[in-house]
Amino acid sequence: MVSALSHLECSACGSRYDADVPQQVCRDGKPLLARYDLAAASRTLDARALREREPSLWRYAELLPLRDRANRVTLGETMTPLLPLARLGARYGVELFLKDEGLLPTASFKARGAAVGVSRAKELGVTAFAMPTNGNAGGAWAAYAARAGIEAHVVMPRDAPHVNRLETVMTGARTHLVDGLISDAGAIVGRAVRARGWFDASTLKEPYRIEGKKTLGFELAEQLGWSVPDVIVYPTGGGVGLIGIDKALRELHAIGLLDGRMPRMVAVQATGCAPIVRAFDAGARESQFWAGARTVAFGITVPKALGDSLVLDSLYATGGTAIAVDDDSILAKQREIARDEGLFVCPEGGATLAGVAALRERGWIAPGERVLLVNTGSGLKYPDVPFEQPALLAPSDDL
């Protein structure tokens, strides 16, 4: 179980970089991706070996960047469940599954990126980092930084969920709010890292967060018996999870664990912030900044993602699509998943079912197809969603 990491490569121009010193982006400003000696990885990473490994994301060590397991920073990154949704599947005429990322530490899929990103930062000697966030990534990176003993500076929009502010402060990150969007937070972080020499942990401005996210793809393929569903529906803000799943499935193919058939990747966005959908509909290779972005699914309020072209590449290459759903349907589907399957997902999770409903109506998803929803976090992180207040009884009242 030794990392087969070989080098970093620019996702746009293909330039090669040394992986064993801290790196940010390529000199052309584009994200760097980790590359592995896949032949070496395939010699020890197989289905049989995996059966005896611990049920955490670290089980895929050959395809993770960490050199020395002593540098693992862990809060208990369990494998998240892949649950059949039989009632909802019957209702929408598909074979439906949900990957519940709300059971990770900090209750969101951001823990995957933070576990691997912070561990690798520690391994490379980083002692302080800064990052912008819509909330969940800040919460996750703050927690792992505390566990690692690394100094964290986090900037989030003032409208970010209260809970994210709370968890980020509680775990000791230097936390700041900005009167603006995540793009404004990003600009502040950009100036700060230049002025202070901190490591920039912004999405895709360092190469290892996506390596953690990638494990979502490893897990789902393993949990489906080394196969992939027909369709994967992903709530898309920065889109790193979608890029990570795509990268994971291709790497599994390269080492012989998958047959190479890819699922059609679907990016779901909110009608109040749908730059990827607009770009996809126009057949563009990049998105444009979405002015006035606003949706109840705060985690996907990303007006312009650094990885937008990688997301679009995946949608085009897999025969996927992008679809926007409105806030009413997001909240309605969140309630539907909770009431009918017992899973209190986040609004972003609700958005994925709204996407399925719309794509079934359009006929884009065929009857009986195997569809996987990615629920990126727990509904508990959004306590302010509307709900019907229960009746108040006196102690002497009867039900």
Place this chain on the structure above:
Amino acid sequence: MVSALSHLECSACGSRYDADVPQQVCRDGKPLLARYDLAAASRTLDARALREREPSLWRYAELLPLRDRANRVTLGETMTPLLPLARLGARYGVELFLKDEGLLPTASFKARGAAVGVSRAKELGVTAFAMPTNGNAGGAWAAYAARAGIEAHVVMPRDAPHVNRLETVMTGARTHLVDGLISDAGAIVGRAVRARGWFDASTLKEPYRIEGKKTLGFELAEQLGWSVPDVIVYPTGGGVGLIGIDKALRELHAIGLLDGRMPRMVAVQATGCAPIVRAFDAGARESQFWAGARTVAFGITVPKALGDSLVLDSLYATGGTAIAVDDDSILAKQREIARDEGLFVCPEGGATLAGVAALRERGWIAPGERVLLVNTGSGLKYPDVPFEQPALLAPSDDL
């Protein structure tokens, strides 16, 4: 992997009951406990067999009551991590671990009891149940009931955390608030189950919730390499988790997986609601109702627990103790665990560290002892704890 359940037995008078029909309490009003054919269980449940089983509480099937795995109601009950707390351990002079139950579905240890309790209720043909709750149990039972398609009626104090009200309503339980404490909610439920014929799912008024909780004990023993720590510190309200751990360790001894040495069990309560501590200090076998119960650790606001004598039995039998800690120290230790270990635990989790600090000062815990904290849930379920608000920046500001 067949359940070795043989019968139910009164915890007080030893009367025997048929386990394969729905049962509540003994005719003397005391809790019934599930008993197993331990010789049969020991033939298939061993360390080697466990290495190849799924990482969920269902891995201990022989010592769980469910007859048919088709009746499993699951939301993905992962094995929760047992994490070393090296920094805090060094500070308090002990070898410290934390079992993080916040990673279970519904973000609390109540999921264990609900998973097994609801599954077994479904297996025995229950179609509707009612229960009182301080919040987390209601959230868990509502979620599993939704997943099972069973009707749930939940009554909780009006002061119960907002998040518990939210999750219980969202997952479709018929939810009621009462202008009083959990004891008032329990009285309403008592009248309702008599009038309506619903199953009574109150703590220890049915025999299987504790069987789910018990898996916490199985897991920690397995994760410690089939050994036990010197001390287990448990935040005690109803105390079912403590009773469950005690029962689990004795069953593991009976089937040969443990050597029979028991950890000293510690019940931590809040100074605002400490009936077990008062009873323990008096050497009593039962607790008295605690008037005016109030603490920031809402989950342990239980003025009089039905299982109080079982909790006290365990403390006496293991050479354990009971200790009360005040709200200030609970919140301070919650922050300390978050800041220094990256774990955002619930206030009840904070109480366990407050208990350790006090017991180290008294010399009751010796230097270097191996101490396990049980964190019963995620801090995310208590978004109203006080914290320092971050500074607000304009987009043009610098860090």
